[in-house]
Amino acid sequence: MKMTDNQAKQDALDLTEDSREQEWRSASVVGELFKGVFRWDLIHPYPMQSAADKAIGDEVLLKLEAVLQANIDPEAVDRDQAVPKAALDALAKGGFFGMKIPTEYGGMGLSIVNYTRAMALVGSYCGSTAVWLSAHQSIGVPQPLKLFGTPEQKQKYLPRLAKGEISAFALTEPDVGSDPAKMTTTAVLSDDGTHYLLNGTKLYITNGPEAGLLVVMANTAAKVMNGKEKKQITALIVETNTPGFEVLHRCQFMGIRGIANGMLRFTNVKVPVENVIGKPGEGLKIAFVTLNAGRLTIPAISAAAGKVSMVGSLDWATSRVQWGQPIGEHQAVQDKLARMVSETYAMDSMAVLSAVLADNPHRDIRLEAAMAKYFGSERAWVVADDFLQVRGGRGYETATSLQQRGEVGYPAERMLRDLRINRIIEGTSEVMQLFIAREAMDTHLKFILPLLDNRRSITERLGIVLKMARFYSWWLPKQWIPRWRCFGAKRLSRCNRWYLQRIDHDARRLARSLFLTMARYQIKLEKEQLLLSYYVDIGTELFSMASVLSRAESDLANLSGDKAKALQDLVGITCQASRQRIKGLFKKIRCYSPKKMELVSRAFLNHRYDWMVKGIMGNVS
Numbered sequence: 001m002k003m004t005d006n007q008a009k010q011d012a013l014d015l016t017e018d019s020r021e022q023e024w025r026s027a028s029v030v031g032e033l034f035k036g037v038f039r040w041d042l043i044h045p046y047p048m049q050s051a052a053d054k055a056i057g058d059e060v061l062l063k064l065e066a067v068l069q070a071n072i073d074p075e076a077v078d079r080d081q082a083v084p085k086a087a088l089d090a091l092a093k094g095g096f097f098g099m100k101i102p103t104e105y106g107g108m109g110l111s112i113v114n115y116t117r118a119m120a121l122v123g124s125y126c127g128s129t130a131v132w133l134s135a136h137q138s139i140g141v142p143q144p145l146k147l148f149g150t151p152e153q154k155q156k157y158l159p160r161l162a163k164g165e166i167s168a169f170a171l172t173e174p175d176v177g178s179d180p181a182k183m184t185t186t187a188v189l190s191d192d193g194t195h196y197l198l199n200g201t202k203l204y205i206t207n208g209p210e211a212g213l214l215v216v217m218a219n220t221a222a223k224v225m226n227g228k229e230k231k232q233i234t235a236l237i238v239e240t241n242t243p244g245f246e247v248l249h250r251c252q253f254m255g256i257r258g259i260a261n262g263m264l265r266f267t268n269v270k271v272p273v274e275n276v277i278g279k280p281g282e283g284l285k286i287a288f289v290t291l292n293a294g295r296l297t298i299p300a301i302s303a304a305a306g307k308v309s310m311v312g313s314l315d316w317a318t319s320r321v322q323w324g325q326p327i328g329e330h331q332a333v334q335d336k337l338a339r340m341v342s343e344t345y346a347m348d349s350m351a352v353l354s355a356v357l358a359d360n361p362h363r364d365i366r367l368e369a370a371m372a373k374y375f376g377s378e379r380a381w382v383v384a385d386d387f388l389q390v391r392g393g394r395g396y397e398t399a400t401s402l403q404q405r406g407e408v409g410y411p412a413e414r415m416l417r418d419l420r421i422n423r424i425i426e427g428t429s430e431v432m433q434l435f436i437a438r439e440a441m442d443t444h445l446k447f448i449l450p451l452l453d454n455r456r457s458i459t460e461r462l463g464i465v466l467k468m469a470r471f472y473s474w475w476l477p478k479q480w481i482p483r484w485r486c487f488g489a490k491r492l493s494r495c496n497r498w499y500l501q502r503i504d505h506d507a508r509r510l511a512r513s514l515f516l517t518m519a520r521y522q523i524k525l526e527k528e529q530l531l532l533s534y535y536v537d538i539g540t541e542l543f544s545m546a547s548v549l550s551r552a553e554s555d556l557a558n559l560s561g562d563k564a565k566a567l568q569d570l571v572g573i574t575c576q577a578s579r580q581r582i583k584g585l586f587k588k589i590r591c592y593s594p595k596k597m598e599l600v601s602r603a604f605l606n607h608r609y610d611w612m613v614k615g616i617m618g619n620v621s
């Protein structure tokens with residue numbers, strides 16, 4: 001049994017490894033940080049959207065805002081658990097289901113940065129509507145088709161999708177969430193080779209119950225490679241009007257209550273072979289690549305949530321008087337307000353930076369996008385919770401109830417509920433940490449994995465050892481030799497330049513600590529998820545500081561007087577907070593000892609604490 005479990009785990013890891021992009025298109029600022037190199041030049045000057053592209057985006061945003069205002073009441077969407085059909089039609093008529101589709105196929109052809117600006121706008125108003133648009137465009141049929149589709153597929157489907165035919169992305173199954181290797185949905189090629197017969201059940205498919213087109217991930221015939229059978233996951237375009245497709249259940253959730261999400265069943269659904277995206281067996285790779293840029297919607301929405309929190313908190317903290325003064329004058333509230341502004345600036349800096357970089361086809365942003373998603377979804381949750389707390393009882397009260405009593409209806413509780421999903425979809429935070437850790441260790445794994453591959457000959461392995469010796473003989477000393485970089489950032493204060501030097505210093509500390517940890521744990525490091533998460537969190541803090549410092553320099557060019565001073569102070573507390581967290585994380589690495597935690601967790605799973613669970617009512621039906 002143990003052997004079977006281990007084999008299943010190894011197969012899952014192999015499949016994920018085979019599906020990841022092996023080569024890097026360009027140097028990545030985050031990837032370099034983990035190698036001990038702070039490439040300030042890659043993000044400084046802060047990458048800006050061109051004026052012409054911004055003008056296009058501004059116009060789209062104006063139209064989008066008008067459509068949203070005229071057709072959607074976000075409170076009603078939450079209450080009625082549906083975005084009205086008329087509102088979806090109005091969005092389709094305005095072309096907002098085709099924002100990323102090239103103009104030649106009838107779409108708007110927006111840049112990624114303009115698309116994320118649009119999604120931030122929608123997300124700031126109605127989380128559910130943002131998910132309708134995002135499930136269709138960030139991960140639904142248009143994106144993989146744009147990246148991997150044949151000219152015929154693009155010609156056939158993109159115009160339909162641009163006009164508003166809704167699509168969805170179907171990967172998850174009842175027994176398959178973060179680990180797609182266990183997928184049971186199958187697509188079996190017919191004897192005459194003209195079509196596949198699709199069978200299986202998919203769960204949690206956003207837009208699925210209303211979609212006309214789906215991209216479905218399914219197992220096609222396994223391939224034997226190096227004497228071993230390898231699973232082949234294939235991406236298929238499925239028309240939902242094909243016989244055999246049915247919606248089994250519509251799921252309901254804590255937040256984003258107006259989305260259409262469900263459990264879908266496929267019974268002998270005929271899918272023409274022309275509907276394979278890419279090649280058979282490339283499905284998971286297609287999903288990963290699609291998600292690289294697709295993930296950028298969540299950081300944009302997270303930053304927008306921070307901005308909504310700022311607006312509502314400013315109003316309340318200045319007008320609400322308790323104990324003889326506005327609540328914004330009480331230090332405990334000030335702490336939350338300062339954190340809110342600081343985290344919002346950091347989320348926005350990372351989100352915009354990653355989106356602008358993503359528009360450059362030569363830049364590889366898989367790590368930046370994953371980090372921006374991980375950081376944004378985690379921090380927006382904290383910020384929105386602070387917003388709710390600052391609003392006190394009114395934070396917990398619904399916007400509708402507030403309005404009925406004649407007060408301003410800030411939707412703090414709805415926003416918190418809506419945001420929670422972002423830590424789960426498009427890669428849970430835990431899975432994002434593993435993804436980032438894998439990519440962060442790539443430099444070292446490129447040597448280690450082939451070395452451990454016992455299919456390689458002794459000569460091949462000796463060659464790898466020689467290459468390793470050559471690489472580490474210059475790389476390792478570099479991580480220890482102290483150095484001082486001047487950083488010619490013109491507008492930054494001396495203090496902020498010092499933070500740049502700390503990033504440079506901590507990047508090398510991160511690289512050498514990671515190297516020593518890898519040397520100590522070797523292949524077993526994969527099991528030390530907590531330890532890996534500390535490294536990922538240090539990298540994330542460093543990227544956040546770097547984004548903030550680069551963005552601040554650009555913003556300072558347009559600010560003067562009190563506003564410039566306020567921004568300098570903001571950058572100071574943002575970097576200070578990051579530094580403190582980094583110090584804490586290095587300490588955690590030094591004192592890493594998960595044994596007790598594991599003992600307690602295992603004891604819990606073995607029912608040793610059942611005696612504690614008394615005096616409650618079982619409310620599981």
Ligand SMILES: Cc1cc2nc3c(=O)[nH]c(=O)nc-3n(C[C@H](O)[C@H](O)[C@H](O)COP(=O)(O)OP(=O)(O)OC[C@H]3O[C@@H](n4cnc5c(N)ncnc54)[C@H](O)[C@@H]3O)c2cc1C
Nearest residue numbers: 169170171172176177178204205206424425426428430431
């Ligand atoms: C509202 C909503 C919309 C969704 N939309 C879509 C969609 O459009 N298309 C689609 O295909 N799917 C969709 N999903 C599914 C979503 O992507 C999955 O819920 C998510 O990937 C997590 O899978 P899971 O729920 O099965 O959790 P599991 O994978 O079972 O994970 C449970 C917990 O274990 C942790 N965990 C799992 N594996 C590991 C590991 N190796 N190491 C450490 N921790 C681990 C997870 O982080 C999580 O905390 C949606 C889900 C929801 C709730």
